[in-house]
Structures are given as C-alpha cells and as structure tokens.
Amino acid sequence: MSTQFPIIDCHTHIGRLPGIVGEVVTAEDLAYICKHENVRYMLVSSASATTVGQHAATQEVVEMLTSSNPGEPRQLGGMLWVNPHDPSWAEDLSIAAAHSFHGIKIHPVLDHYAVSRAALDDVFAAARAQGWPILTHTDVDGTPMDAAAYEPLIQTYPDVILILAHLRWGAIPLVKRYDNVYVDTTYMDPVTVEIGVDALGPDRILFGTDAAEGFEIGRPPARVRPPRSYAGLIAELQGRSIPDAALEKILYTNARDLFNLSF
Numbered sequence: 001m002s003t004q005f006p007i008i009d010c011h012t013h014i015g016r017l018p019g020i021v022g023e024v025v026t027a028e029d030l031a032y033i034c035k036h037e038n039v040r041y042m043l044v045s046s047a048s049a050t051t052v053g054q055h056a057a058t059q060e061v062v063e064m065l066t067s068s069n070p071g072e073p074r075q076l077g078g079m080l081w082v083n084p085h086d087p088s089w090a091e092d093l094s095i096a097a098a099h100s101f102h103g104i105k106i107h108p109v110l111d112h113y114a115v116s117r118a119a120l121d122d123v124f125a126a127a128r129a130q131g132w133p134i135l136t137h138t139d140v141d142g143t144p145m146d147a148a149a150y151e152p153l154i155q156t157y158p159d160v161i162l163i164l165a166h167l168r169w170g171a172i173p174l175v176k177r178y179d180n181v182y183v184d185t186t187y188m189d190p191v192t193v194e195i196g197v198d199a200l201g202p203d204r205i206l207f208g209t210d211a212a213e214g215f216e217i218g219r220p221p222a223r224v225r226p227p228r229s230y231a232g233l234i235a236e237l238q239g240r241s242i243p244d245a246a247l248e249k250i251l252y253t254n255a256r257d258l259f260n261l262s263f
C-alpha cells in the first residue's frame with residue numbers, strides 16, 4: 001500500500017553505526033528509501049560522531065549535502081551530531097551553518113554523559129544562537145539520561161526547540177508544560193503513539209524512524225534488523241484509529257513548519 005501523506009522523517013542516520021564494525025549507512029541508502037517509499041525529506045545526522053569522531057561525522061553530512069546526487073530534488077537535510085565530550089565540538093558549528101544544517105542531534109547514551117546543564121549549557125546556547133532545534137535521544141524513564149532530566153535545560157532555554165525522541169511517558173508532561181518541547185515517534189509502538197496523541201494532540205509529535213535500520217536499501221545490510229517500511233509503519237498508526245488529519249500533522253506538517261522547510 002502506498003501512503004496518502006507526504007512524509008518528513010525527522011530522525012535518520014548515515015555513517016558508521018554502533019554495534020557491528022563495518023555497518024555503514026550511506027546517503028545513497030537513504031536516497032534509495034526516499035525514492036522507493038515516497039519520502040519527501042529526511043533530517044540526517046551521522047552516527048560516525050559516536051563511533052569515529054564528531055568532525056568526521058560532520059564531514060560525511062557535508063559530503064552528503066554537496067554531492068550532486070543523491071536525492072533530486074533535495075531530499076536529505078543535515079543535522080549536526082554534537083558530542084560535548086569532544087573539546088573541539090564547537091568548531092563544527094560554522095561548518096554546519098555554512099551548509100544550512102537544520103539543527104543539532106545529541107545522544108547522551110551513546111556518547112556517555114549524564115544530562116545536566118553543566119554538560120549541555122553550551123550546546124543549548126549554540127542552538128539558540130543558530131536558531132536550531134535540538135533532537136535528542138531520551139533513555140528509559142528513571143535513568144540519568146531520561147526525558148525528565150532535560151527539565152532544567154528546557155526552563156533555561158525556552159526559545160530552543162527540544163525534540164525528545166522516542167516518546168517516553170516521561171516526556172508527555174514536559175510537552176504539556178513547556179511550549180518548546182516536542183516528541184518523536186522513532187521506534188515507538190503504535191499504541192504508545194495513540195496514547196501520545198490522546199494526551200497531547202497531534203501538534204507536537206514528529207514522525208521519526210532511525211532509518212535506514214530495517215528498511216529495504218537495495219543491498220544486504222551488515223546488521224540485519226526486523227524489516228520495516230514507511231507504508232507498514234503508517235498502516236499501524238492508522239490501525240490505532242489515529243485520524244488522518246492528525247497523521248498528516250505528525251508525518252509532515254509539524255516538521256515542515258518547525259524546521260522551516262520550504263515546500
């Protein structure tokens with residue numbers, strides 16, 4: 001079944017993924033998915049930031065953006081994966097700005113740091129200066145990297161959009177309390193998304209997948225995951241009776257407006 005909605009995926013990766021040495025996702029892989037599954041746009045960070053080094057990852061994204069293919073019309077947009085352990089992390093800000101990256105990605109779990117103002121004040125200040133949203137991985141509720149750990153940063157930077165990936169239950173009260181907080185649906189089961197829509201309405205939920213994990217990319221991956229497709233994920237959401245008008249916001253309109261995408 002082909003989907004009736006345009007899709008923007010706010011959470012995808014290229015690069016050398018953690019787990020298996022040699023698992024590399026390329027821009028061509030993501031472009032393949034866009035073409036075969038009719039995805040309008042992906043926001044892409046490189047996981048090489050956590051396996052190789054942040055600057056190498058930034059360069060991979062720059063290369064993705066400056067190559068003539070893949071993705072015509074432009075379907076892949078850049079996100080800067082920041083690892084605040086890296087003493088040189090801020091040097092990539094100007095590179096990212098020069099190539100019109102759309103925001104910052106952080107992953108405290110993979111990069112091994114507790115979420116606190118001391119750890120992330122400078123990153124949030126940089127996001128504010130650039131006008132960039134921050135997309136973060138939140139860990140299971142009750143850990144030092146969970147959604148609730150972000151509350152002091154959310155309060156200190158009310159003008160920085162923070163997207164709490166993975167729609168943890170602990171994120172729901174934060175979205176309710178603070179206008180600058182969003183969640184994404186990456187790797188969340190459809191029941192949780194239904195509950196999220198009931199709790200929050202559709203306006204601050206973004207669609208994400210962690211593509212290319214599990215998606216058909218026209219070649220065998222180094223690490224086999226349970227197969228996924230956009231049509232399948234959307235059919236599951238429709239199966240939870242999430243209304244089409246809500247789905248259109250989650251799949252497309254919210255991300256388009258939040259990231260000022262001009263289409």
Ligand SMILES: [Zn+2]
Nearest residue numbers: 011013137210
């Ligand atoms: Zn991710």
